[in-house]
Amino acid sequence: MELIFLEHQVLHILNMIMKKWIYKKELENEGCPNVQKTLEKQFSRWFKKHITKLCYVDRQDINDELFALSCEPDLRVRIYSACLVNGVRFHNVDREKNRRTQNSGIMVEGTHDNQEIDFYGSLKEIIEIRYNADSSGDRTVVLFRCDWFDTHGKKFRMKEDGFFKSINHGSLWYKDDPFILATQATKVFYLLDTKYHEKWRVVQKFSHKHLWSVAENDNEDIPNAVVLSYQDNDCEGVHVQLTEGCLENDQPVSEGGFRVDANVVDDLRTQREAEGQQDESGDSEDETGWQYVSDNEGPTFPLEDDDDSDYE
Template sequence: MYLVERYMKILKGYNKNPHRPEASIVERYIAVEAVEFCLDYMSKAKLVGIPKSRHEDRYEGKGTKGQKVKFILRKELLQAHLYILNNTEAVLVYISENQDFLKKNNPRMNEKSLVNEHNKTFLKWFKEKVFSDDSFSNTLKCLTNEPKYNVFTYTGYDINNFSFYTKSQDDNSTMQNSGVTLQAQSMHFSSRNDKNLVVTSTSYYGVIEDIWEISYGAFKVLVFKCKWVDINIGVRTDEMRFTMVDLSKVGHKDEPFIMANQATQVFYVKDPIDERWSVVLQDRSVHNFDDSTAQFWESLSFSTRMPTNNKEIEQDDVHATRNDHDEGI
């Protein structure tokens, strides 16, 4: 009874015309109901406008082209395995522990030799460390074992809101999707004889050769096998501060792998003056292309500044005026 009386009070508040109270209440009631219905409907409706890209929200990843099973040689697989360990957060503390252990036991060993010794011994040391203590997580225990030699390979994979292709797939496609860059902390030695290690933040540029889904049993890790441009002789910045790369200058052959979730897509546009060099562009202007749809966004480059043109815009009527005759319009 209380609810009815309360609702009657609400309806009474709808009366804005004392000469036509019933009609006024009904009209206001219909208006309120219509607005509430529209708000509820619109909250569940899709927005009208540019269609949503099929690559959006694909952060976890999905294979799109050329799935196959491939047998990988042990040497190459362990190379990818070591990279995964060096870039897994739960393993980093043990990497530091192993490095400290090597320094303590080899006080006269230089930095370059310590890095090489770490790469040679870490896999065995890490496995012994984990299996000596039952408190380690199942993830770490899986990572101590060598991954399976049969891996799923793809020629196309969507991840990080990008659609990545291998270079071989790119050669058969109308789009370029194999370019990749990685911002990484890298360790350098200035020469073969240099023993002093220098750690810097460096941008690497390359193309994807293979896409591997490496299985550890309980989980899988996606990696890109890339052909990297030698940053010493194949990367430069031109006078307009655009990043330029020479894709024929291949380097870093001992470290071809990156984890797919680290990758950012880039695109290479040949320099019309010198075709050996290509301009690096980031953020694809075409995210999705097939026979029926093309979606366009503005493309951004790696240049930190763009040239400005201060000339006034010419008026069309002046630009198109002829002065070789006196005919009227």
């Protein structure tokens, strides 16, 4: 079971570079009846053989990171309950139970039925995979395992009223494709929808401006802090910091439960509808707000200490 789980993780990482190689074209030229299924089952093995041939037979110069990727990762993985991605904190759903903050909401761009859409979900696990290291340090990749909420089903289609997006937490999809790179994730918040109730939640996106992390205890140090870099070009300059230690060593925090008042959503909805009506009645549109949000909002300050406070 663990080997199947790890193979699924490795396949996801290799998919990030699949477009750079010729295996898919080879299958199409061979008349393979199901190219996608064959890719999922055999690409990892083909990739390893292909890189080995280029390196030792063709004597080509192969990037060290690419060669390490083809050698497959260590069978031992580390599971974390929290991490920082460019200063943005993420928790898995188990860690934030009975906490006052919400850091497990995930959004990522993807493709469904050949259309670009946003996938919304919750973070279940933070997984660190290690590859062959060199003298310069560790080679690691961090994955997020997520539950994805079905936003296109007949009964659970995402509801939009021009101001808010509401999704249903009661139905999941893409259960066989739960992994994303940590650097692909965008954090979102879910608020109780007072209009549809039950399992419907309003998705709240936001833009990070200045980030601070204040330690819960003055003398609290970051255990086993690791800064990670990625081989994929899209991830250059992006850093992931694992700050909480492994999950098995993580101690639960006893805190009183806290829920956001549902009236907050109603107040926001009423306020935005009123603003929309006011804008429509005006002679001209004031573009100040659009200019403001599109301007460069300045540098983002990295987090240096552990924190579970509301700083977003």
